[in-house]
Amino acid sequence: MRRPAFHKLMAVIAALLGTAVIGLAQEDVFDFIPVGGRTLLENLRAEGMPADLEGGIGSQGGDAEAWRARLEAAGAEAPSLEALDAWQTDTLAYYLAANAPLASGVDLPRDGRDMALALCQSCHIITVVVTQERTREAWLRTMNGPSHVEIATTPAEREALADYLVINAGIPIDQIPPELRAGGASY
Ligand code: HEC
Structure with missing residues (x-):
């Protein structure tokens, strides 16, 4: 009598645990893919962007080389910019080259x-x-x-x-x- 009930209980617990593990895995499974320019820009804005750079993003175009130079120049006064890895700076530079000037108050591309x-x-x-x-x-x-x-x-x-x-x-x-x-x- 007791054994089947025990097994049933264990099966229920296993199923619940399984669901929880799958839920976590689904949330995180793509985390290994590096963030793109939209997320990098949103994160920088959340941490506080230098006003000059923000003004430039709203008004200037330019190729990736130009944006890399602007990002590096602005890094001197912004620790969050300085903290980016070289490939993240490049990713953001190419994103801005493709999309800037970016109107403020609209969703980022x-x-x-x-x-x-x-x-x-x-x-x-x-x-x-x-x-x-x-x-x-x-x-x-x-x-x-x-x-x-x-x-x-x-x-x-x-x-x-x-x-x-x-x-x-x-x-x-x-x-x-x-x-x-x-x-x-x-x-
Ligand atoms: C409509 C279906 C479809 C979608 C959507 C799709 N692919 Fe593919 N992909 C294929 C097929 C079919 C093959 C294998 C045949 C070939 O290589 O063309 C393939 C193969 C590939 C390969 C390996 C072969 C090669 O061409 O070198 C790469 C890389 C690739 N896809 C990139 C992408 C990227 C990037 C996207 C999103 C922009 C994408 N795929 C979306 C159908 C698709």
Whole structure:
């Protein structure tokens, strides 16, 4: 009498624990993919941006080189900017090159990570994308090729996604969560 009841109880506990673990895993499973320019900018704003730089973001354009120089110059007075790794500064510089000047008070445009998560998982897992180390030209060739040309992006968004991936993809397989490693491609 007691044994079946005990087993049933254990099964219920195991099921509850399993659900909790899966819930946590789903929340965090993409954390290994580096944040993009939108998140970097939001985090910097939350920590307090130098007024000159914020003014520039609202009024100036420029290529990634120009933005990198502005970010580095502003870093002298902003510890949160100085604390960025070189590839994060680059990621933000390319994001600003693609999107600035940015009107204040509107939602920030999606960044490369946002696009990869939203657009690159319906036919194969994200691993196919984020483990590849490629040039910008090679990324654009893939995205403009027959398997990908239908994906809803503007040419400018493809370029912004390519820039993000040049800097942030090429993630070694041992940094990919196990559940995203095998059997991912369904094509
Ligand atoms: C509509 C389905 C579909 C979507 C959505 C999709 N892919 Fe693919 N992808 C494929 C197919 C099919 C292949 C294998 C055939 C090929 O390589 O073209 C592939 C293969 C790949 C490869 C490896 C082969 C190669 O071309 O080098 C990469 C990298 C890739 N996709 C990147 C992306 C990125 C980046 C996105 C999001 C912008 C994306 N995919 C979204 C269908 C898709």
